[in-house]
Amino acid sequence: MQKTLRAFVAVPIPDAVAVFLQQIQVRLQSPGMNVRWVATKNIHLTLKFLGDIDPSRVPAVAAQMDTAAGSVPSFSLEAMGVGVFPNLRNARVLWVGLGGDLDRLRAIQTTLESDLESVGFRKETRRFHPHLTIGRTRQRVDAETIGASLEPLKDVASDSFRVDRLMLFNSILKPAGAEHTLLHTSRLAI
Template sequence: MKKTLRLFIAAPIPDAVTRFLKNTRTTLDQPGLNIRWVPVENIHLTLKFIGDIDAVSVDPIAERMDAAAGANASFALIARSVGGFPNLRSFRVLWVGVDGDTRRLETLQRSVESELETLGLERERRRFHPHFTLARARQRVDGGRFGLLDASWTQHASEAFRVDRICLLASVLKPSGAEYTRLHTSYLAG
């Protein structure tokens, strides 16, 4: 029997950004806001969701990640503003956005997609929208009711941080939430 793993590639975030996201969560958490918060230690910047794949594919994926990372220099980002999918006025996913050198982030993400395509993995069809997921809801939530449409949230920002590595993570879904195991780390150039 084949062993399959649920995989994705993400850029880890430093402790200072994790604290910023935790403080954001604390500020946003209000009675009546019926959402399920993502544990802050599980928050990351996803570059590519691979999905369920045979465990023997881990090494070839790691090699392609190394090639993508090595072709890109490190860069700086900022966690900024609060948003929602499909929109903040009526959301099911609450997130903090990404600002800074987003062109380099998009170039890195396209490099990862291109390298994995050589292994037969399909490109993501949706436009890349970098973000940090804070919470999910079973039903749409009215962001205006909880003050999330206030203009001050657009200025809400972390300190700048460097993206200098990407990680291959395995996700195990449990009733208590997802648990992640790091399988490989690839370092960006410079």
């Protein structure tokens, strides 16, 4: 039996956007890109990574999610552009960025961060960079190779999608990749 949960709060990605992201992954595959691609069913917009938590804390997290979600009306985003963290020379994470109503996205993320801090979770010190992780490098990738692969995709954009809920997931790490189990859903204000 699992003693702790590896938990995070995220915005789910609709199937149509997952297909769009998979197409980007396919276009980025090349001999010089040694990347472990994230399964599209696992791609999400992380708002808060909670780390390993005791299952008894789930109700408190759910209550704070409900409060944060109720403070912001639903809004629209779109997946757009590609990039890497931390930079081309040391690329570790390949991502697709987000556009649309980023002010509302940041508002709900800030509220959630503050509300979760009030029940004992450490506040994130890094600035929030909304993105969808699509892959992680297995080893160093040449900056020119990765730059050349990303350049043709810099202006790609998905259709817009509605953000109307937050979800709390437990992530179980397995050799074949992470398995995410839904623990709670909070609906945004109408």
